[in-house]
Amino acid sequence: MDFNTAPEKFIVPIGPQHPALKEPGHFEFTVEGEIVTNATARLGFVHRGMEKGAEERTWIQDLYLMERVCGICSHVHALAFSLGAEKLAGVQAPPRAQAIREMVAELERIHSHLLWLGVAAHEGGFDTLFMYSWRDRETVMDLLETISGNRVNYSVNVLGGVKIDISDQQADEIRKGMDFLEERTKHYLKVVTEDETFLGRTRNIGVMDSELAVKLGAIGPTARASGLKRDVRYDAPYAGYGDFPVKVITNKKGDLEARFVVRIEELFESYRLVREILDKMPAGDLTVKVPRRIPEGEVISRVEAPRGELLYFMKSNGSDKPERIKVRTPSLCNWASVLVTAIGHNLADMPMILAGIDPCFSCNDRIVTVNRNVDSSQMDWEDLRRYGIEYYK
């Protein structure tokens, strides 16, 4: 008898619409039983043409646009943009403005990490942690609303400084909020490091050692959980990070548990930073004047978003509109690590491994393919163009 020995491939699709995904992305996991043998990702379902849009608007209007690249880390996008524009214009925001920028960035990190903690717990079926961490996250959301008037797009930055000032009363409220959150975060750290069922889902899952992390170009908390000391706040301090330095948190284990621990310990570091900034807030102006026409030049502006290094390339042609804005968001650098570490794990671990890098979909639109049997060789411009036409057909 003639048997077809090659087993048929069973591919489980996740996305573009799937309960595990909060934003559209498409992943195909080839499984044998429950074990994943191959993983591919396809992104680009929410391409919004923002880079092109930025070229059509003035520098000041772009600030508004760039704040909307990401709904979770809105502040860092505006921060990277204004830092770059200020560098091109040859001005520097006053120290008080820089300190406020740093403080809002840290508050944003707190809200982002707490949000992630909830989402990641939900992916592992631990809805109680999800509900509790999101309840506590409201504290920091309320604080952000108190100081800026908005919960999501705080719109704190202007070119050359910040819009908002922190009054003594607000400072006290923030301190109180930090105290409350610190207590709660201690509890969460205990939960993620001691709860047996949760550890069963995170310990030794999705392990990426530091060597692999370098090879795959991982950044942000994902890299720091693999023992890499990569943090723009530390490597190339910007805004207020020179005056109020940050301690980089790393963990050698490289599994999902380490990613939880690193992010939660970063929360403690953020609480400390926010308090320190409030205590030693420099006095002075909030803004300096920035010319409407930015002088000709190119600049690369890097900041540390909650998910890792955020990179802006900005080119000015001397007019009031930028020539080119290029955004490289941190999630993009970490996709490869998901696809590589996924292989060999259970299908049930996929949502958590996916969530482990804290993915943010709508800011990136590219394709990553690994572990294909055929070696995908280099593509020249013509191939890329054809590929693009096929892709969007």
Add this chain to the structure above:
Amino acid sequence: MNIQFPALVALLFFPGGLFLLASGLVFEYIDRKLVARFQNRIGPRWFQPLADVIKLLSKEEIFPAGVVKSLFVALPVVALAAALTAALYVPLFGFRAAFNFQGDLIVTLYLLSMMTLCIGLAGANTEDRFSLVGATRALTQLFSYEAPFLLALLGPAIALGTWNISEINAGAGSQTWFILAQPIGFVVALVGLMGKLELPPFDAPEAETEIVAGAFTEYSGRGFALFKIGRDVELVIGLTLVASFYLGGFTNPLDFLWKTLALLLVTAALQSLFARLRIDQTVGLWWRVGVILVLLQLVVIIFGKLLSPVILPLVQSIFGG
């Protein structure tokens, strides 16, 4: 209460039938509300489970491409029918069971397993990949919890020397509660019930973040509503069984209410305490821990029963009884 209802009344209206369906919805509401409160949520309003069912029943039923239509329609009905039939043999709400005979414990447990079998078949019937994975997991889970659950319920049966649910119910009340005499059996039975009902943390067969709704993914409208009601009914029957075996049985509705609700409170707490177990972890837990513990207890019970004619007079003679 020793009121014997006519079989047809028991099957259609009370205490089985319509009344059981209604109380299934109430139990579902209590369960959802409790879990919500444990998770710091508000939770549903009291009529929400009923509203869900009415909405589902009024919706169009979609037949996905590639299914065997008759099977697709029949499976939810069979599942619900099996659950309702099982209700005839248990002392629901403290009333005497409509039927009883030696060995109805086994029949009831088989009827309760029909639900999972139907879910597995329903998932395998469609071409959807989430359903197929869900069906595989549902059946895998069936094989893991079923044996320990059965063994856990056999503990009281063997101790009392009868395999008749009504006699066990009566016998359990006349001596030390089995929760004290056989604590391991109680824990395994309660956790086994959670596995049977696919409640968290044993909800891998329908883990929404992995496989959407598992075997139910392609079900909508009536079929889904029937599965949902069937599961609610099974929740009531399962709680009744565990409570009557381990919590001293019951003879009146009040007794029934507080005992089952106490159990429901415990299961709701367990549901909100843990992260979801992977299917391999579930299987490992049951076969490595659950089965061995229960078997150990069964051995102790059997030896106890064999040796008690020898030991009891001895003890009595020593203590001058």
